[in-house]
Amino acid sequence: MIPVTKPFLPPLKEFNEYLERIWETQWLTNNGPLHQELEQKLCKYLGVKFISLFSNGTLALITAIQALKLSGEVITTPYSFVATTHSLWWNNIKPVFVDIEPDFLNIDTNKIEAAITPQTTAILPVHVYGNPCNIDAIQKIADTYGLKVLYDAAHAFGTQLNNNSILNYGDLSVLSFHATKVYSTIEGGAIISHDKKTKDRIDKLKNFGFADETTVVAPGINAKLNEIQAAYGLVLLKHIDKLWAKRKSIDSLYRKLLNKVKGIELLPQPKNAKVPYSYFPILINNEYEKTRDELYEFLKSKNIYGRRYFYPLISSFPTYRGLASASIANLPIANQIANKVLCLPIYPELQLEDVDKICNLISDGYNRS
Ligand SMILES: *Cc1c(COP(=O)(O)O)cnc(C)c1O
Numbered sequence: 001m002i003p004v005t006k007p008f009l010p011p012l013k014e015f016n017e018y019l020e021r022i023w024e025t026q027w028l029t030n031n032g033p034l035h036q037e038l039e040q041k042l043c044k045y046l047g048v049k050f051i052s053l054f055s056n057g058t059l060a061l062i063t064a065i066q067a068l069k070l071s072g073e074v075i076t077t078p079y080s081f082v083a084t085t086h087s088l089w090w091n092n093i094k095p096v097f098v099d100i101e102p103d104f105l106n107i108d109t110n111k112i113e114a115a116i117t118p119q120t121t122a123i124l125p126v127h128v129y130g131n132p133c134n135i136d137a138i139q140k141i142a143d144t145y146g147l148k149v150l151y152d153a154a155h156a157f158g159t160q161l162n163n164n165s166i167l168n169y170g171d172l173s174v175l176s177f178h179a180t181k182v183y184s185t186i187e188g189g190a191i192i193s194h195d196k197k198t199k200d201r202i203d204k205l206k207n208f209g210f211a212d213e214t215t216v217v218a219p220g221i222n223a224k225l226n227e228i229q230a231a232y233g234l235v236l237l238k239h240i241d242k243l244w245a246k247r248k249s250i251d252s253l254y255r256k257l258l259n260k261v262k263g264i265e266l267l268p269q270p271k272n273a274k275v276p277y278s279y280f281p282i283l284i285n286n287e288y289e290k291t292r293d294e295l296y297e298f299l300k301s302k303n304i305y306g307r308r309y310f311y312p313l314i315s316s317f318p319t320y321r322g323l324a325s326a327s328i329a330n331l332p333i334a335n336q337i338a339n340k341v342l343c344l345p346i347y348p349e350l351q352l353e354d355v356d357k358i359c360n361l362i363s364d365g366y367n368r369s
Contacts, residue, residue, distance in 0.1 A: 002354055004307040006347040008243055018231035027227060030207070034230035038185075040192065041237055045181040046158070047165040047193045050199035053230070054206055057154050057176025057189030059223035061087035063205050064172045064191050065072070066218075067198065068148045072119035075147075078315035078326070079334045080126040081321045082103045083176075084152045085314045088124065096120070097315050103268055104128065105198040105251040105281075108333070109137035115325065122148040125157040127166060128310075129267070130182075130276040135161070135169045150174070154306075156245065157183045160274040167192040177233065178198065182247070182278045183240060185233040188225055207234035246348040250355055254280050257359035263288025265340075266361065282362075283340040295362065296342055304345065304358055311338040 018034065020092040025033060029306070034080075039051050054060035055131040065074075065087060065333050075175045078097045088095045096114050107125045123142060125133045142149045149170035153159070157175055159166040167173040184308030201218075202213055209220030258264050284292040292308070299306055313334055315326035328335050344358060 002304045002345050002350070002358070003347075004305055004343055004345050005180050006349060007184060008236070008348045010232070010239060012018065014235045014238070017154075018234060019228070022227045022231060029224055029226040031203075031224075031232070032227040033234075034227045034234060035225060038225075038230045038233050038237075041234065042044040042190070046167060046192075046236060047160070047238070048167050050196065052191045052193065052195045052199055052202040052206060053185075053225040054189040054191065054223045055225050056223070056231075057174060057178060058087060059206070059221065059252065060174045060176075060189035060191050061152060062090050063202060063221060063223055064150055064174050065091045065093065066120065066205055067191070067193075067202050068150060068171055070121045070148060070150075072121050073117060074122045074124050074150075075107075075112055075115050075120060077128075077334070078313040078320075078331055079105055079310050079337065080152065080314060081154065081310065081319070082314055082317065083126065083154075084126055085320060089319060093121075094119070095121060095320065095323065095325075096321065097122075097320075097331060097334075099127075099331045100332050100337065101134075102337070104131040104133075104339055105267070106131065106133040107139065108136075109134045112138070112141050115210065116141075116145055116147075120145070120147060122150055124150050124152060126152040126154070127159060129158050129279040129281060130155040130157075130272055131267070131270050132156070132159060132161050132166050135166070136315065139169065141363065154181065154189075155278050156182055157181065157268040157278075158240075158274065158276045162272050163274075168194070172198075182243070182276045183233075184236060185225060185229040187227055188233065240314045243348040244276065246297045246350075247346060248347050249352065250350055251277045251280060253352055254346075254359065257356065258282060261288075261359075261363045277346065280344045280346040281341050282344060283337065284342060285340060292340055292342055299358070299361060302361060304361070306342045306344050308338075308341060309343045311341060313338045 037329040153173040154176035177185040205220040206223040209218035
């Protein structure tokens with residue numbers, strides 16, 4: 001069976017060494033030594049100033065919205081994982097959906113201004129598949145209208161633009177370290193901030209709002225990452241460059257083999273960027289012999305499990321579909337893409353022979369069967 005993604009588990013021996021340290025200190029959670037070490041090492045690895053670790057990406061998003069004191073309406077994309085919009089809902093904020101652009105499938109910055117109302121407090125874009133959003137255009141709009149920018153960077157671990165981490169843009173960025181993401185602490189996440197004061201505030205918010213033993217300064221939540229997860233993250237970080245290289249080679253082979261298949265479109269590669277190769281989306285258009293769903297089912301029958309990320313769109317779920325901005329007329333590109341997209345398997349242990357096999361099935365093999 002070939003799943004769409006598969007976590008790389010770090011060698012048990014290396015993990016054990018860290019576990020022994022935990023058993024020695026008997027410090028299990030609440031900003032322990034491994035948690036602190038992981039924050040330092042991630043800052044260095046990612047090239048960011050401040051990071052606050054979280055128990056998952058969704059709580060990091062919910063807390064980031066609290067930290068920015070957002071309210072009213074927030075402009076966002078329907079083409080993402082549901083947690084993006086759920087984080088607004090949990091903060092009693094109305095999501096306002098804006099369509100995506102057809103190249104990288106990120107929020108279309110030409111359509112943001114028309115969605116701004118007096119209630120708008122922020123823009124919540126997603127670096128979909130780890131490809132950078134149009135950060136300059138987004139910042140310009142935010143500056144003009146006095147809005148905050150919160151990036152859902154769940155896919156963008158290691159994404160760089162002109163040798164600078166994409167996480168350095170916007171007011172805050174949020175990462176997810178879920179087991180299915182390129183870098184993981186099994187469950188986990190983080191908020192990237194740009195100054196110490198903001199980090200301190202976020203650190204309080206993720207720990208009930210405690211400033212010290214007896215002072216509670218805000219209605220915080222419990223979203224702490226424990227020492228065992230930090231240990232897992234520290235071990236995995238030692239392997240991350242090697243894993244990235246494997247993903248890159250898989251991406252290159254897919255591009256080479258699928259480049260000329262009729263009816264299959266590939267996403268472009270962003271210029272001056274380093275990307276994590278976290279997903280390999282293809283778009284199945286009318287020229288392809290069968291529909292997207294037929295190809296999806298066919299691959300499944302061969303034990304190859306692609307995923308239709310992102311289908312259905314967030315805007316089509318019952319919670320959101322009643323919003324004016326959720327209409328298909330408002331989101332034509334996102335609706336088209338959601339019906340065409342299929343993400344193919346990509347993970348470090350995927351063999352190049354299997355990539356070859358998958359591509360054969362998509363091109364000639366499929367027609368013959
Ligand atoms: C995975 C993901 C999240 C949620 O992260 P969790 O760590 O699973 O809570 C949020 N946004 C996007 C775009 C994601 O892919």
